[in-house]
Amino acid sequence: MNSLYNFAVGPLAWAAFIILAVTAVWRLWSMYNLAKQKDASSVAYMSWQFSLRSIVNWLIPYNSLGWKTNPVLTAVTFIFHICFVVLVIFVTPHQILLENAFGITYPTLSSEAADVLTLITIACCCYFVYRRVTNVTVRYVTRSNDWISLGLVAAPLVTALLGSWGVGGEIMPLLHVLTAEALIVAIPFTRLAHILFALFTRAYIGSEFGGVRHCKDW
Amino acid sequence: MSIQDRKIDDEGLAYGVSKLTTDKIQQTFNALINNETGAKLKAFSETCMRCGMCAEACHFFVSHGNDPSYAPVGKVSQTMSKLLADNGKVTPDDIYGMAQIAYTECNLCRRCVHYCPIGIDVAYIMTTIRRFCHKLGVTPQYIQDTAHSHSATMNQMWVKDDEWIDSLFWQEDEAREEFPGLRIPMDKEGADFYYSVIAPEPKFRTQLIYQAAAIMNQAGCDWTMPSMPGWDNSDMCMYSGDFEMMGRLKRQHYELAQNLKVSRIVMGECGHAFRSIYDNGNRWLGYKDYPVPVVHSIEFFAELFEQGKIKLTGKIQEPVTIHDPCNIIRGYGLMDKLRYVAHQLCDNIVEMYPNREHNFCCSAGGGVINCGPPFKKVRVEGNLAKANQLKATGAKICIAPCHNCHGGLEDIIHHYDLGIELKFLGDLIYELMEKPE
Numbered sequence A: 001m002n003s004l005y006n007f008a009v010g011p012l013a014w015a016a017f018i019i020l021a022v023t024a025v026w027r028l029w030s031m032y033n034l035a036k037q038k039d040a041s042s043v044a045y046m047s048w049q050f051s052l053r054s055i056v057n058w059l060i061p062y063n064s065l066g067w068k069t070n071p072v073l074t075a076v077t078f079i080f081h082i083c084f085v086v087l088v089i090f091v092t093p094h095q096i097l098l099e100n101a102f103g104i105t106y107p108t109l110s111s112e113a114a115d116v117l118t119l120i121t122i123a124c125c126c127y128f129v130y131r132r133v134t135n136v137t138v139r140y141v142t143r144s145n146d147w148i149s150l151g152l153v154a155a156p157l158v159t160a161l162l163g164s165w166g167v168g169g170e171i172m173p174l175l176h177v178l179t180a181e182a183l184i185v186a187i188p189f190t191r192l193a194h195i196l197f198a199l200f201t202r203a204y205i206g207s208e209f210g211g212v213r214h215c216k217d218w
Numbered sequence B: 001m002s003i004q005d006r007k008i009d010d011e012g013l014a015y016g017v018s019k020l021t022t023d024k025i026q027q028t029f030n031a032l033i034n035n036e037t038g039a040k041l042k043a044f045s046e047t048c049m050r051c052g053m054c055a056e057a058c059h060f061f062v063s064h065g066n067d068p069s070y071a072p073v074g075k076v077s078q079t080m081s082k083l084l085a086d087n088g089k090v091t092p093d094d095i096y097g098m099a100q101i102a103y104t105e106c107n108l109c110r111r112c113v114h115y116c117p118i119g120i121d122v123a124y125i126m127t128t129i130r131r132f133c134h135k136l137g138v139t140p141q142y143i144q145d146t147a148h149s150h151s152a153t154m155n156q157m158w159v160k161d162d163e164w165i166d167s168l169f170w171q172e173d174e175a176r177e178e179f180p181g182l183r184i185p186m187d188k189e190g191a192d193f194y195y196s197v198i199a200p201e202p203k204f205r206t207q208l209i210y211q212a213a214a215i216m217n218q219a220g221c222d223w224t225m226p227s228m229p230g231w232d233n234s235d236m237c238m239y240s241g242d243f244e245m246m247g248r249l250k251r252q253h254y255e256l257a258q259n260l261k262v263s264r265i266v267m268g269e270c271g272h273a274f275r276s277i278y279d280n281g282n283r284w285l286g287y288k289d290y291p292v293p294v295v296h297s298i299e300f301f302a303e304l305f306e307q308g309k310i311k312l313t314g315k316i317q318e319p320v321t322i323h324d325p326c327n328i329i330r331g332y333g334l335m336d337k338l339r340y341v342a343h344q345l346c347d348n349i350v351e352m353y354p355n356r357e358h359n360f361c362c363s364a365g366g367g368v369i370n371c372g373p374p375f376k377k378v379r380v381e382g383n384l385a386k387a388n389q390l391k392a393t394g395a396k397i398c399i400a401p402c403h404n405c406h407g408g409l410e411d412i413i414h415h416y417d418l419g420i421e422l423k424f425l426g427d428l429i430y431e432l433m434e435k436p437e
C-alpha cells in the first residue's frame, strides 16, 4: 500500500501535472490560433482596459445583474471557488509535497480548519447537485458531462475528508490522490475547461461591450 | 417544454425543410464549422457551465412562465449544443424547430450577457444558427421576402427607384406648404451629411421623411438625400443569415457617402440598421471603424440641441417614459444622449425599470417582427415583461427611437390594452419646434 501511495504522489503526480501542462498549453494555444485565423473581426476589438474592467466587475459578488438575480447560487459559487483554491494551496500535506519536490515552505491551515473548509466545499457541491436536479432550467440543459465534472470535483474533497477522519484506513489517502489526479488530467477536456477559458471569454465580451457597445457588461 | 411542442406553420420553413436530407444537413454543418466559425463558438460551447443563470434575463423565458425551453441556454441546448453533440447529424424536422427558435424566439438582444458569469454571447450563437439555416435554405417566408427585396432592389420593401424619388418630391411638396422654401436636396455633392432611412419610411411612414425635412430645414443643416440605391440603411439580410448580401448592402451605404462626397452619414431612428453598420456589416467587410463617419439620429439631435439649432415652443408636460432600444443602447451606449434629448423635449420623464443597458427588448428586434404574422403571438405573449414595465410607469407617452421597437411595442400596447402613445424623437421635435406662422 505504501509503495502504491508513494507511486501515486510521486511519478503519477508528476505525470498528471505534466499532462495537464501540456494539454492546457496545447488547448490554449490552438484556441488562440483558431481565434486569430477565424475570428479576426472579434479579436480586433480585444482591449486590456475593457477586459480587466469586466473581470474585476464580475469578481465582485452581487455586482452584476446575473449575480444579483441568483443570490444563493452567487454565494455558493464564490464560497466554493475560494475554498477550493485555498484548500489546494494551503492544506499541510500539499505544502509538504511541494516542499519535498521544490523546497517551498509557507504557512498552512490547521487540520481542523482544513476539515471545516472541506466540509463547506462539499456542501457547496451538494447545493450544485440539488440545483441541477430541482431547478427546471438547469435540469433541462444538464447532460452527462455536467455530472462527470461535478463528480470529478467532489471526489477528492470527499476522500480527503474521509481520510482525515480516518475512515477507510490507508486506502482513503490513496483514493484522494488518485481522484485528484483524475481531476487534474480532466481539466482541459471537460466542463472544467472553464478554468482555462472563462477568463478569456470574459475578457472578450468585456472588450466587446467596452469598445463596440460602449456600455457595461455586468 | 420543447420547440417540438409548439411548431408554427410557416411556408418558408416548410418548403426549405422539404428539400433537406440528413446528409445535406451534416455536410452544411461541417462546412459551417470548418469554414466560418472559430474559437468564439468553440469556447462559448465548451465553457458554458449550464448554470442557467441567464434564464431570468430573457423576456421570452419570464413571459412564458419560466419555461426552460425559452431560456437562453435552453435555446442553445436545443440548437447548437445538439448540432455539435451529433456532429450535425440531425433530421430535417429538427432543423425546422431550430430555425423557429433562432429566427422567432430570440431577438439577439444580448440582455443575457449581463447575466452570464462566463460571458457567453447567446445572440452570437443564435445568429450562427440563422446563418446555418440560411445556408440550408430554411428561412421564415416573410423575412426571406425582405432579404429577396434587398438583393433585387437594394432596399427592404421592393421600393422602385422612381417611387423612392417620387416619395421625396412628394414630401418636399407637402412640406413646402408649412415651410415655404423647404427643400429635400437630392444628391447634393459635398453636403455636410446625407440622411439615410429604412425602406418602410417611404413605404408606410412617409410623414417621418416630412418631419426630418422640417427639422433639417429649421436647423439650417447642409444635407442631402440620395436618389440612388444605398438610401435604405436597413438590413434584414443580417438577420436572415445572408451575410454576403449584408456586406453588399453596407458597402453600398458607405460608398454612397463617398460618391456624394459628404462628410458623414446621419441615420434615421432605427436600431437594427445601426447595428448593421457598427457591429455586423462592418465586420463582414473587414472594417473595424466606419470608412465614413456615421451618426444615429439620437446623436444628431443631441448635437442640434447642444448647438442651439432647434428652438422649441414648449415642452411636453405629461409623464413620458423612455424605451431603450437594444441596438443603440446595449449595442452602442447612447443611453445618456437619448436622455439628454428626451429631457430637452419633456419636463416629466418617468424611467421604466430595468432601463438603460439593462432594458428588456421590445421583442420585435433581431428580425423577429419581420418573420411576420405566423409568429406574432409568440412575440407579443413573449413580452408580458415589457407590458408590465410600461404599465408600472403610469406614463401615457413612450419615446422609442427605433422603428422595430415601434412595431413591437405597438402590438404589446394593443394586446395588453395599455393605452400608451408611442413617439419617435423626431415626432416630438417636429411637434414642439418653432414653425413659420
Ligand code: SF4
Pocket: B057, B058, B059, B060, B071, B072, B075, B105, B106, B107, B108, B109, B110, B111, B112, B113, B122, B123, B361
Ligand atoms: S432574446 Fe435576448 S435575452 Fe433572450 S436569448 Fe435572445 S439575446 Fe438572450
Ligand code: SF4
Pocket: B047, B048, B049, B050, B051, B052, B053, B054, B055, B072, B073, B115, B116, B117, B118, B119, B120
Ligand atoms: S449563464 Fe452563461 S454559463 Fe450559465 S447557462 Fe447561461 S450561457 Fe451558460
